[in-house]
Amino acid sequence: MKAWLRSRSGAWAFGIVTAIALVLVVELLIRAGLINRFIVPLPSQILAAIPRIVTEENVLHRFWQTTQEIVWASLLLAVIGIALGALLHRFQLLRAACETWVAALAAAPIVLMYPLFLVIFGRSATTIVMIGFVAGLAPVILKTIEGLAGTRRVLIDVGRSFRLSPAKQFWKILLPAALPSVFVGLKLGLIFAMINIVGVEFLINFGGLGQLINELAERYDLPGTYGAILFVILASMVFFEATERLERWLRPAQ
């Protein structure tokens, strides 16, 4: 038993078991009246609410809406982000002038510009997609530049010795060599986009999963709110794991 606990899977199981035990303790404390059940609903109630939210609140449709927004934002990220990165790499003077700006943009609380996006694009899916896109842009640009700049000298010289045109040099040599780094950037950008998309849905009460939480909270449906939050956490964990796997799968063997 002790040896098993020390193994990786044993420790993991221990973590899960203690987490479940914690939930049970909370359930007991609420039943004993030590935690106010109008502030924290019974975990059993939350569990019971999940099927209800799935059927009555159209969770699958909302999930699909949020997914669509994320897909659009990621397409924009991939096309425009990588293009901007390639542009800055191609013109070194431009890169010297702008790279620190892009890095500063990465540190700026971009999502707080959402009222501005509301004014420009209205209370619509476009606003949500655009915020997701802008929020994820900086890491894609920076990692694209990093990847392109890190191309091995030998590879560039091979292209030169074949007298490749600059366009061919980019598509056949530079971009493939930069892909691992580009994917790291895209993964980061996608995660930022997802976080901001769900957040803005909640804030402007529009769209998919984020809005669901806002609606249930405004209805004071406590078990429903907690259940929906659990669902969103689960969905973002799945999304996060999917991007990790995608990145590992797409990364060429080194």
Next chain:
Amino acid sequence: MSTVRSPDAGTSRWRVTLVRVAIVGTLLLGWEALAMSGLLFRDVVPSLAAIGSALARVLASADFYANLGVTAGEIGVAMAIGGAAGLAVGILLGANRFLSRAYESLLYYLGPTPKIIFFPVMIMWFGVGSGSKIAMGAVSCFFPIALSAASGMREIDRVLIRVGRSFRATTAQMVTKIYLPAMRAAVVNGARLGLGVAIIGTLLAETKLSNRGVGYLIIQAYSTFDMPRMYALLIVLFALSIGVNAGIDRLGHAPDRRVR
């Protein structure tokens, strides 16, 4: 930027400045042209003069500084709570392989979830006042700080830890004299990331439901459609958060640079 190949660094720097001035100038001119053309809905792109005077008015008003003080106070308390908790959990997870295997993946997966969705719950737990905003900031900054402290802890040179043990340092002494100084870079980086998300968490909560703070000012400017004021507030906010971020970043790097 070291890859910029130039025979003369002086002229190169001068050219970079020139390009920067040209870009900023083009952007400002384009903005002003857009504002005057009337192509977009009126006031969405206010003239630079309007934004400038709104900026001056914001910076001159005592009201703005009172609200900035509220927000800064909330973020400060959030960083103190979330940072201390994150640091403690990070050190614990970094020091103990079993705990790390049991719980770190949980943190790793909870990290990249949108924290703002916890806001309804935080309102119920801590009320509609500053409490729920502090809680949002604390929850936001806990994860990056805990994760980077844990990885920083694991990268500490074993020799340093053995030195501390051989001096029979107490746990508190180990933390303050060995762990924290040795993982300074990781802790500073975690604090930088944590502050970034704490700012976002606190201000987003303020825009959603509050009656003071900078987030409240921004959403109020939006709902009264005072666009120049909203731009002015966003400019001040961005300048402040980018400045603070750069300041913390320097804190983590300065001594290393001298050594190299």
